Amino acid sequence: MLNEAREPMGRLAATASCFGKCKQPKDRTIRTPTPLSTERSMFMKSVNRSLLPGVVPVCVALLLAAAGAARAELPREVQTVFQNRCLDCHDSDTKKGNFDLTALRTDFTDADTFSLWLKVHDRVASGDMPPKKKARPERDEVKVVTGWLAESLTAAERTRFDAESRTGVRRLTRAEYENTVRDLFDLPGLAVQSGLPADGSAHGFDKNSDALDISHVNLAKYIEAADKTLDLAIATRPTAPAAAVHRISLASNYDAGILLMRGDAILLRDGKLDPVFPPSGPSPLQEHAGMREHEQLGIFNRMSSVGMFGEHREPYYNSAFTAVYPGRYRLRASFWSLQWDKGQILPSRGTEVARLNVVHLPPAARGGGHPSELLGYFDAPSLEPQVHQLNVWLNLRDTFSFVAASLVPVDLYRDGAWGQKGGTMGYTGPCTVNDWVEVEGPLHDVWPPLSHRALFGELPITEFKTAEQKGIRPPVHTPNRQEGFGRNRPETEKGLWTVESKEPLADADRLLADFLPRAFRRPVEEAVRKEYVAQVETRLKAGDAFETAMRWAYRAALCSPDFLYHVEPAGRLDDSALATRLSYFFWNSGPDATLTTLAASGKLRDSQVLGEQVERLLKDAKAQRFIDDFLGQWLKLRSIAANDPDKKLYPEFNPYLQDSMVAETRAYFRELIEQNLSARHLVQSDFAMLNEKLAVHYGIPGVCGTKIRRVKLPDGCVRGGFLTQAAVLKVTANGTTTSPVVRGAFVMARLLGKPPQPAPPNIPAVEPDVQGATTIREQLEKHRADSSCASCHEKMDPPGFALETFDVIGGFRDRYRSIGVGDPAPRGNIDPRIRIGFKLGPKVDASGQLPDERTFAGIADFKALIATDERALLHNLAKQFLIYSTGRDIAFSDRAALDDIVSRTEKRGGGIRTLLHQVVASPLFLTR
């Protein structure tokens, strides 16, 4: 316990000591030869100020507690129960399960001892112990044991929490950091998260203080991130760059040229074939030759449309456009589709789907395969171009790529290694067309932008003339230039422009008085602010320009614990801490002006105001961050791309299906919150959130287009609830096979709140038989027959057996797919152009029996059984919300409060939105 209290301080002290050793940041300002003593001294002052006052009393109290925790004897009645019910198996001789009750001390201040007694309490309270085959204890006996343990465990925890807070000191996670700086500076596309070291995970989430260590690497990266942020935020010109419109054609890019030459794409103009580039084939002699020569004649630079026959690696638009100015842009794109029949253009089979990505090109980028992010999926209707519009943020060197997302990957259907056999005249099939993409921007509502005003307010931007500023070093700015192959060019910029201050110290004080409370998410004492102003003064005296001097102060602020850490006082949260905790719960970012104002006025403590703010935060678009971040961890959606399904077994899988899966789960969760649906819907519902791709995958007719929308499920449909969603089923499989154990453990831990015990060491995994001779269930039977394994597997396996109904990509199955023995597989919903290489193996047996001996025939029965215990589902979800929002696990002494949250929610209808309100209103949320 003492070490736990020391730990955060130790870490922070180590952090501070390493400042002197940190590599000098890549600073665009001219540096004077001074070490980073500014940051170090500011950091230590911040540490002393915010954390040290609590440390000494902590140490004293813990020492006293440890001294006072005597080796108390077990109460006589407890000893009697143990003697009668437990020691047959758990004495020093037998030690069943490697557990000797007689050796267990009663020093509840020891963490290991505490943990063991907690396990004893829970197993006795749940009826797991004594095991079923033994005589059942009397109710009074159970009460004696659990009552004594509850009292002892609670007392030990209270002592611990009186001395230290429940929630440990915790820094911002990577996602929180990025969102915070994005919102602070109004830079919605600022990309700093990937530059920070990965966070750990504890109790299922990265927000937990146990998961958030810090090292010199973190600090070095924070300095880099701060510099990157300030570079983007500070305006270096007097007027905004003019918003230009670039209409670009895919044809003018190298990747598309290759596809056109190969016969995997066609060139179109006004809805017809472009006469300057006739279709190739059918004779091999009529294949196009000489891509460079075609480019030289400008055949691909005529703003023609490109129609693609298959899903290829994403062709880029980078030759036409690569972003020079980071900022907001308006993107428009025109898509349509057709059916190509050996030279004839016919109506397409339906609405095809186009995907646009934003591609982040590195400096001196060559080739493809660069990191990209989904911008969206767009309908491409038959023969009628549809123009789509969206607002995007582009960083330097960003460009776009296009994928015909609903078409089959070319290597799954095409004959011919280099190009379509028979050329385009030999091909019959669907085709998705991109007419053009139009990029307009950068767009600015105001200049200087809000990011600049957050730092420099309304101070003018004037030209820095070295001759007139004797003794002052000019700020160093990187000029805007085209760093990629794009034909778009920046404007010519003349002169060096920087913010001007006639009264630098007064302005510094004023600007920091505005900035620091917003950055630190709480009021800032004058003495603290004066420290930063003093640093500005030092830089000014050293000859820095005002902008440069202020950058030092801002960078120090962005690297200080006041910014990087959640500063929460022990006990009941103060107003600022409450506003911050609320904001990071629902927006994964700092509080906005409304929350800050309410906090400052003390109104946030009012339960009605608090409830109103919960509603406001949930209704804001930023609440999507909560949905994405929470589900990403609770249901492991972050691992959706951890493995690729085997191409032979699951040829129908593609990125569009995967993205649709994730979108479904997120939309479903949002729907549960927006409609305030009950916890039963976690596992069972009469609707799903689908687009056409998922609907086809699930065998549900009548859904068209790319948009995810609420769809009533047909009678008898097995879908509905998280358990049957493809995303959940994929993250619980390995791309080739499913495992009832893995899926069962997932259901137990994530949905039912009853995580199984970890497997004993040295137990080998069961290797699935992909040849199809035996099923995983048959292989598990031998394992489950072992009595030492049965006690866990009888709980864990049944959900997994029920979920055997679904394959690794969430498709329904009544027979396993195999690549060895089996019967020919029917096509089902698989695209007719995909070659089927798998067979149908043994039948799936999705039946099972719960530990309470209730049986089920398949997934529908299973869902119905667990849906009856809504309280358990609600209880677990409440627990997950609390762990996520408070950054700590649920302690034993928290259980009563947790039960209270659930009861209050049930009394108010049991909805999930109500649950969120009750979580926020509970003492567990309102105290540290």
Add this chain to the structure above:
Amino acid sequence: MKTLTLLLCLLCISLRAEESRHRVFGLSDPSRELDLREQLKAVPELELAALDLETAVATFRYDVTMLLPDAKNPPTAETIAKRLDELVKKASKNPVSGHVTFSLKPLSSVPEDQLQKIEIQLGLSDCKGCRYTAYLACAKLDGVESVIVSQASLVTAWVQPSLTTREALIDALKKVRIGLPTP
């Protein structure tokens, strides 16, 4: 206004016109004559008076004072040829890709009766770009004085037989993935 300027230039040219003949590089097929004429509209200093597609010899008409307004002495033939080449290249430069597709070369010094005509029938589709590819593959070979590819993808080349052969042309075409129909 532009048309008027052009007419005036042409008038001036015709009044004080000089002419010279040059080989045009880039005339891959008959449709390229239209491209050349279209692109030369942007060069009022000169006029394409005549063009022999098979030999790729063009006659340009121009006023030297307009062609080389800064020349202090009467320019030499080489200087004029160089200036004409610059103008033709500039006119043919693709504004998007920056590629130049026409240029001028000196007339062949080899007497016509010493040149051999080679015809090779290809199986290309009616694609200007593919014809240009076939053209460049052949035209860059030593000994090829002129080459043109018809819309029916018949390659007609005038070569110095001591420097190149039909087989060499076929090999060059194969290297750019252009095959021949089997007889």
